[in-house]
Amino acid sequence: MKKLLIYMKGFRKECVLGPLFKLLEASFELLVPLVMAAVIDTGIGNRDRDYIIRMCAVLVGLGVVGLACSLTAQYFAAKASVGFAARLRAALFERIQGLSFSDMDVQGPSTLITRMTSDVNQVQNGMNLTLRLLLRSPFVVLGAMVMAFTIDWRAALIFAAVIPLLSVVVFGVMLWTMPRYKQVQSGLDKVLSATRENLTGVRVVRAFGREESETEDFERENNALTHLQVFVGRVSALMNPMTYILINLGAMALIWVGAIRVDTAIITQGAVVALLNYMSQILVELVKLANLIINISKALACANRISGILDIKPSLTGPLDGQKAGNAGVSFHNVELTYKGAGGPSLSGVNFEIKAGETVGIIGGTGSGKSSLVSLIPRFYDVTGGRVSVGGLDVRDWDLEALRSRVGVVPQKAVLFTGTLRDNLLWGNEDATDNDLWQALETAQASEFVSAKPKGLDEPVEQGGRNFSGGQRQRLTIARALVRKPDILILDDSASALDFATDLKLRQAISSLPNKPTIFIVSQRASSIQHADTIVVLDNGQAVGIGTHQELLLGCELYREIYESQFDRGDRK
Ligand SMILES: Nc1ncnc2c1ncn2[C@@H]1O[C@H](COP(=O)(O)OP(=O)(O)OP(=O)(O)O)[C@@H](O)[C@H]1O
Numbered sequence: 001m002k003k004l005l006i007y008m009k010g011f012r013k014e015c016v017l018g019p020l021f022k023l024l025e026a027s028f029e030l031l032v033p034l035v036m037a038a039v040i041d042t043g044i045g046n047r048d049r050d051y052i053i054r055m056c057a058v059l060v061g062l063g064v065v066g067l068a069c070s071l072t073a074q075y076f077a078a079k080a081s082v083g084f085a086a087r088l089r090a091a092l093f094e095r096i097q098g099l100s101f102s103d104m105d106v107q108g109p110s111t112l113i114t115r116m117t118s119d120v121n122q123v124q125n126g127m128n129l130t131l132r133l134l135l136r137s138p139f140v141v142l143g144a145m146v147m148a149f150t151i152d153w154r155a156a157l158i159f160a161a162v163i164p165l166l167s168v169v170v171f172g173v174m175l176w177t178m179p180r181y182k183q184v185q186s187g188l189d190k191v192l193s194a195t196r197e198n199l200t201g202v203r204v205v206r207a208f209g210r211e212e213s214e215t216e217d218f219e220r221e222n223n224a225l226t227h228l229q230v231f232v233g234r235v236s237a238l239m240n241p242m243t244y245i246l247i248n249l250g251a252m253a254l255i256w257v258g259a260i261r262v263d264t265a266i267i268t269q270g271a272v273v274a275l276l277n278y279m280s281q282i283l284v285e286l287v288k289l290a291n292l293i294i295n296i297s298k299a300l301a302c303a304n305r306i307s308g309i310l311d312i313k314p315s316l317t318g319p320l321d322g323q324k325a326g327n328a329g330v331s332f333h334n335v336e337l338t339y340k341g342a343g344g345p346s347l348s349g350v351n352f353e354i355k356a357g358e359t360v361g362i363i364g365g366t367g368s369g370k371s372s373l374v375s376l377i378p379r380f381y382d383v384t385g386g387r388v389s390v391g392g393l394d395v396r397d398w399d400l401e402a403l404r405s406r407v408g409v410v411p412q413k414a415v416l417f418t419g420t421l422r423d424n425l426l427w428g429n430e431d432a433t434d435n436d437l438w439q440a441l442e443t444a445q446a447s448e449f450v451s452a453k454p455k456g457l458d459e460p461v462e463q464g465g466r467n468f469s470g471g472q473r474q475r476l477t478i479a480r481a482l483v484r485k486p487d488i489l490i491l492d493d494s495a496s497a498l499d500f501a502t503d504l505k506l507r508q509a510i511s512s513l514p515n516k517p518t519i520f521i522v523s524q525r526a527s528s529i530q531h532a533d534t535i536v537v538l539d540n541g542q543a544v545g546i547g548t549h550q551e552l553l554l555g556c557e558l559y560r561e562i563y564e565s566q567f568d569r570g571d572r573k
Contacts, residue, residue: 003310004123004303007087014080018131021073026136028066030143033277035059037151037270045268077131085124091310092116098314101380102340107309110193115309119302126299129292137289144278144285152267155257155275162250162279166243166286173239174290178297180232185298187225194218239287247283251276315382327391328356328406328487328518330377336385337372337541345384346372347541354534356487359511359519361529363562364538370522371412373538374490377520378407390488408486408517410494414473416465421450422457424465424476428483436483443509444479445502446472471497478506482513489517495528503528526563535559 008015035058043052096104096112104112145163148156198205198214205214258272331353338345347369354360362370375381376388379395387394395403408428416424425437432440437457441447449472453459465473474497481489489510495503507528510519523529530549537545537552537559545556552559 003307004088007091008080008084011080011083014076015131018073018076018080019135021069021076022132022136023139025066025069025073026140026143028062028069029140029281030147032059032062033147033274035062036277037268037274040270040273041268073132077128080131081124081128084127085120088123088306089116089120092120092306095310095312099312100315101375102315103312106340110196112309114189115306119306122302123299123306126295129295133288133292137285137292140285141282141289144281148275148278151271151274152261155254155261155267158250158253158257159279159282162246163282166246166283169242169246170239170286170290173236174294177232177236178294180228181294181298184225184228184232187221187228191221191225194221243283243287247279250279254279329391330354330488330518331389332386333389334386335376335383335388337376337381338384339381345541350386350543352534352536352543352546354518356518357516358533359521361532361535362520362522362538363524363526363529363535363559368538369541370538371492374492374520374522377488377490378404378409405484406487408481408484408489410478410481410491412493414465414470414477414494416461416468416473416476418463419461420457421459421461421476424461425457425480425483428480429485432483440479440482443482443513444475445506445509446475446479474498485515486517488520490520492522493524495523500527507531526566530563
């Protein structure tokens with residue numbers, strides 16, 4: 001938490017004024033029982049109507065001023081805590097943007113979303129309550145005790161007996177419930193992640209008719225959470241009757257002792273009422289204090305989890321004076337890649353060299369390592385053995401930004417972002433003109449359907465690009481990469497949803513680009529890569545064949561099998 005306090009910088013005034021106004025409010029509250037005592041003793045005792053009205057006006061005044069102080073404190077506390085949370089979210093977002101794919105794999109997107117949302121909210125809530133109540137509640141408890149002892153220390157001895165008992169009940173329930181609330185939180189996390197997974201995969205769930213079993217699974221998790229919540233709720237609910245029993249016993253004792261002392265004219269009736277008021281003020285504040293402690297401990301746990309993310313040292317950093325330019329030739333030297341936490345290597349002993357402007361086809365069965373191989377070029381992952389070079393230089397010696405600005409990547413999953421088509425295409429190069437965008441769309445075989453849209457480049461893109469078909473999304477992501485005019489273009493199975501004719505036209509258009517990039521085409525279709533200058537055949541993370549189509553047909557059994565199986569199906573073009 002300490003580390004997070006740097007994000008409170010600039011809110012010093014709010015952190016002082018918030019609690020200060022809360023203390024002022026509490027001071028006015030502590031005066032109320034005294035005024036009430038005066039109304040009873042002097043006003044009612046002497047049947048002095050004017051005095052009663054004056055004192056009632058004082059009570060209203062105290063209430064209004066107290067309310068004003070409370071609202072002011074709330075304003076400062078909210079300003080500081082909301083500002084703190086906003087900065088924290090921004091810092092988290094920036095850190096997550098800087099994480100490597102490897103770091104992201106370890107954390108997982110669900111965890112990162114939880115850190116950015118509910119954890120930050122919890123910390124914001126904890127900060128707000130701390131600013132308002134951390135000083136106020138103990139101040140009222142102490143103040144009310146002092147006032148009670150000043151009124152009549154003998155009668156106030158009842159406080160000395162009741163308050164420790166009250167504290168035992170309130171804090172005992174708090175200590176018991178705190179760890180259970182943690183279990184509730186983790187149950188809630190489970191329900192949330194089940195919901196998220198189910199909603200993201202809703203089409204698959206329906207396609208496989210899994211609605212019933214998914215509902216059953218969900219109900220099981222949900223019922224477990226409900227049982228735990230009800231159980232914890234019941235125990236917490238015991239707190240109120242127990243504290244009220246104690247407070248009423250205390251009140252009875254106070255009235256009993258007070259009556260005797262009023263009879264013997266040691267204290268007045270008003271003083272007894274004031275003592276009763278102080279007792280209930282103490283009760284309310286003890287309950288608030290217990291809630292505050294629960295909230296602070298929850299906030300601290302969340303703050304530690306947030307710190308955990310902020311503390312991650314990005315595992316990928318480029319040297320500050322790294323390589324910024326070079327030709328677009330790519331070479332793999334004895335490359336090995338083992339993902340963090342994976343049992344074995346996903347790539348091993350991969351060697352090949354590609355000259356600038358050549359086209360490389362990468363083919364192999366599912367899970368053979370095709371995506372892993374191309375992800376090493378823009379340094380999405382670092383090799384765990386050997387080296388990958390671009391322009392003759394190890395990618396780890398490149399300035400990371402410069403390296404990535406030269407590579408256009410079209411990932412397997414076509415992802416578009418909410419906005420317009422233009423917004424999405426400008427991701428490739430924000431300075432691109434409309435003419436550049438249309439050229440990229442033309443090459444990506446997307447200009448026809450984009451120009452048919454009523455708003456053209458200004459056509460809205462809904463979340464995830466769901467208002468476009470799979471094939472249209474693929475072509476738009478290819479256009480986005482082309483807008484960058486990359487020196488190296490990686491198409492990771494990005495034409496899988498296109499028909500053969502469109503796929504062919506796309507490859508021809510890319511190959512005839514004026515400054516033809518070095519192109520990596522990952523595909524399961526032999527037809528997509530057979531005209532490449534070099535084809536790399538992967539099997540179980542190893543390059544079992546490297547050469548041209550003709551060479552591989554003669555010398556690589558796996559390639560021949562893939563080709564012939566597709567040829568037989570008539571896939572060949
Ligand atoms: N982020 C990751 N963390 C751990 N293991 C991974 C990760 N990505 C891929 N793998 C593993 O590495 C191996 C190669 O995966 P990769 O995605 O490169 O295969 P692929 O040939 O592109 O497969 P496909 O054609 O199905 O997309 C697989 O066994 C996969 O389980």
